[in-house]
Amino acid sequence: EQQVAMLSEEEQAVILEGIDFEELAWDWRWSARPEQYLDPHDESWSVTLAMAGRGAGKTKMSTEWIKAMDAEWANMPERHGITGDGTLRIALLSRTAADVRDTLITGPSGLLHIYPPSLADKVEWVPSLRKLTLPYGGTAITFSAEEPERLRGPQFEAAWADEFCIWPYPDETLANLRLGLRLGRLPQLVV
Numbered sequence: 001e002q003q004v005a006m007l008s009e010e011e012q013a014v015i016l017e018g019i020d021f022e023e024l025a026w027d028w029r030w031s032a033r034p035e036q037y038l039d040p041h042d043e044s045w046s047v048t049l050a051m052a053g054r055g056a057g058k059t060k061m062s063t064e065w066i067k068a069m070d071a072e073w074a075n076m077p078e079r080h081g082i083t084g085d086g087t088l089r090i091a092l093l094s095r096t097a098a099d100v101r102d103t104l105i106t107g108p109s110g111l112l113h114i115y116p117p118s119l120a121d122k123v124e125w126v127p128s129l130r131k132l133t134l135p136y137g138g139t140a141i142t143f144s145a146e147e148p149e150r151l152r153g154p155q156f157e158a159a160w161a162d163e164f165c166i167w168p169y170p171d172e173t174l175a176n177l178r179l180g181l182r183l184g185r186l187p188q189l190v191v
Contacts, residue, residue: 001031026116028064033057038065038190040072043079047189060109062160062190066090067114069158070138079157079184088138091151091159093177095166097130097144104162105132105142143177145169151176157184161191 004015024030029037036057038048050058073079073088080086094100105125106112111132112123122135132140143150145167159181167173181187 002033023116026114028060028068028114032061032064036061038068040065040068041076043186045188046186047191049191057109059103059107059162060114062162063104063109063111063114065190066111066134066138066140066158066160070134070136073136073138079186088134088136088158089154089156089183090138090140091143091154091156091177091180092132092140092162093143093145093151093159093173094162095145095168097142097146099163100142100144101127104160111140145173148173148176151180153180155180155183157181157187159187159189161189164191 004012007015038061050056050061052058069090070088074086077086092100092104094104104110111134112120112125115123115135119135124133126132130142132142134140141154141156146169148169151173159177161174161177164170164174178189181189
């Protein structure tokens with residue numbers, strides 16, 4: 001959006017011709033700063049760290065990455081690996097269960113609020129199961145960093161570790177999370 005705004009009116013007209021502006025409002029590639037956009041097809045990293053102050057867009061960047069991974073997963077069979085069944089599995093982790101719910105799931109930039117109206121009703125949050133089902137079939141399971149042992153056993157292709165710097169047991173929790181990131185050819189972790 002910022003790059004297009006810097007163009008001449010003629011150049012803007014060419015780029016914006018035929019654009020559905022209602023859909024564009026939900027397109028993170030349009031409104032994100034280049035350093036905020038994590039391309040779901042980018043295989044150049046296994047762990048990425050978003051270190052910035054309040055209001056910098058870390059939560060939005062992370063939820064939009066998960067949204068893009070879910071949307072593109074079916075188009076990336078080479079990423080599934082021999083252990084995957086084609087379903088994207090994601091771990092969502094923050095300091096407490098309340099932080100996961102209040103920031104990652106239900107917050108203003110949480111996963112329940114980043115989808116356009118046409119997909120919003122396909123996001124299902126079941127708190128009692130700590131499970132979030134995404135529109136294209138991906139499944140996210142939530143974890144609290146207060147309970148690192150809960151990460152023993154489950155396995156994932158992707159994970160989002162929010163607010164790592166205030167986890168009560170950072171070494172043990174991150175070690176258990178990393179051990180669970182073992183599905184697919186290139187498991188990825190956003191911290």
